[in-house]
Amino acid sequence: MMGHETFDELAAVYAVGALDGDDLSRFEAHLASGCDHCSTSLRDSDEALARMVLSGTPAVPSPAVKAALLERVAADGRGRRARSRAGWVPWAAATAAAAAIAAMITGGVVASRYEAQLGHMARETAGVRQRLQESEESLRREVEVYRHAVELLRDPATRVVDLRGAGPAPEASARLIWHDKTGGQLFVANLPAAPAGKAYELWTIGSGAPQPAGTFQVDASGRGTHRVEPAASAPAKFAISLEPEGGVPAPTGPIVLASR
Amino acid sequence: MGSGAVAVLVNPRPLCYSGTVMSMAGETLVRRMAGGDRDAFGAFYDRYAPLVYPLIVRIVRDRSDAADVLQDVFWEAWQGAPAYDPARGTPEAWMITRARTRSIDRVRALRRRGETFVPPIDDEIAAAPAEAGGDAAERAEDRGIVRQALQALPPPQREAIELAYYGGLTQTEIAERLKQPLGTVKTRIRLGLERLREVVRRAP
Numbered sequence: 370m371m372g373h374e375t376f377d378e379l380a381a382v383y384a385v386g387a388l389d390g391d392d393l394s395r396f397e398a399h400l401a402s403g404c405d406h407c408s409t410s411l412r413d414s415d416e417a418l419a420r421m422v423l424s425g426t427p428a429v430p431s432p433a434v435k436a437a438l439l440e441r442v443a444a445d446g447r448g449r450r451a452r453s454r455a456g457w458v459p460w461a462a463a464t465a466a467a468a469a470i471a472a473m474i475t476g477g478v479v480a481s482r483y484e485a486q487l488g489h490m491a492r493e494t495a496g497v498r499q500r501l502q503e504s505e506e507s508l509r510r511e512v513e514v515y516r517h518a519v520e521l522l523r524d525p526a527t528r529v530v531d532l533r534g535a536g537p538a539p540e541a542s543a544r545l546i547w548h549d550k551t552g553g554q555l556f557v558a559n560l561p562a563a564p565a566g567k568a569y570e571l572w573t574i575g576s577g578a579p580q581p582a583g584t585f586q587v588d589a590s591g592r593g594t595h596r597v598e599p600a601a602s603a604p605a606k607f608a609i610s611l612e613p614e615g616g617v618p619a620p621t622g623p624i625v626l627a628s629r
Numbered sequence: 630m631g632s633g634a635v636a637v638l639v640n641p642r643p644l645c646y647s648g649t650v651m652s653m654a655g656e657t658l659v660r661r662m663a664g665g666d667r668d669a670f671g672a673f674y675d676r677y678a679p680l681v682y683p684l685i686v687r688i689v690r691d692r693s694d695a696a697d698v699l700q701d702v703f704w705e706a707w708q709g710a711p712a713y714d715p716a717r718g719t720p721e722a723w724m725i726t727r728a729r730t731r732s733i734d735r736v737r738a739l740r741r742r743g744e745t746f747v748p749p750i751d752d753e754i755a756a757a758p759a760e761a762g763g764d765a766a767e768r769a770e771d772r773g774i775v776r777q778a779l780q781a782l783p784p785p786q787r788e789a790i791e792l793a794y795y796g797g798l799t800q801t802e803i804a805e806r807l808k809q810p811l812g813t814v815k816t817r818i819r820l821g822l823e824r825l826r827e828v829v830r831r832a833p
Binding site: 377378379381382384385386387388389390392412413414415416417418419420421422423424425426427428429430431433434435437438439441442443445447 | 665667670671674675678679680681682683684686687695696699700703704707717718719721722725726729730733773774775776779790792793794797798799800801803815816818819822823825826828829830832
């Protein structure tokens, strides 16, 4: 095969894990195209490298590692202790058979224990799945916020406005990354959580009356973010007040944060 | 050094109690692990941990990191056992390739965190254990052939292979470090590896 020598060389460098750059993508594409010669060669190289490693002197690690592993394996659902040496039975069949026999003999006591365990595992799995989904969701939201902030900061017309705590929330602080045409991103810290039925509302203040710019909540640590739509006219100032949850068209509650 | 980081060099016991998991071939152990057999996993660990652990220590160069990596590698082996295909390699290669990859991952993660990279030095943990009789002697002899072959490689070829395999350097990094053209580095690796493969093919 014309030019396959190049791939022989790439295969060797790939085997020792040192291929990089264009060579790596080229070789991986070549492998993916199904080159038997190269996959055989990689297999042989792996074996030879393994023998190179095995030519060293063995050393036994701390017993703590094995103990920890055995514990993990024991907790793993797939694990079981070998019940007999009569031969290897696929695990699923063995489990099913064991459960069936046990149920017959003990009138379902053991089976119900299995069921309880299965039920427990199912609940646990569902819990883990839900937690994963939740954290994935919150990560996604967080990334969106940061991306929006970075997007805004790219534009030289963007300004950063500091808001200071006022009235009932002197410790609070906030920063608004603002662009007159595209809106902004608000970051709030040290703001106490709004009481039930209430929310914080942002106001843009230009030449006329304050204009509502959306409501938001803060988390238990007093932090919150809020994406702000552009205002009808370029605002000069911003303020945040405590309002009924759905938001109101004109401020009614106390101002908690305001720009200068 | 804490007790958790102590490693003892031992003579791996010849595994010869017939009728128990101790005597089973590596492939059989993996197949039983795939079926969820924890005893087989224990025997598999006893057999392979002493073989892959020195490799991990050599690459990550820190015994407590090495113990972490070792645990990850065997946990992956337990989980990956159902996917193991004997046609694609021996259990030795399966484990060693995995151990090498995980160790390099660890070293690269440390390097990304800005810690200085220390190039691997040779056989830091090697100390000649007392080997005696039977399987152990045979194994030692077998090891000797490959070890001699490695020693017999032209030093530039051996160096290139070791920087890549144990040091986790890429071809470009090796070229920079050795101040050699990239093509030369590739050729050295290919020639060295070809020779190693040749020796392994002929070894019993």
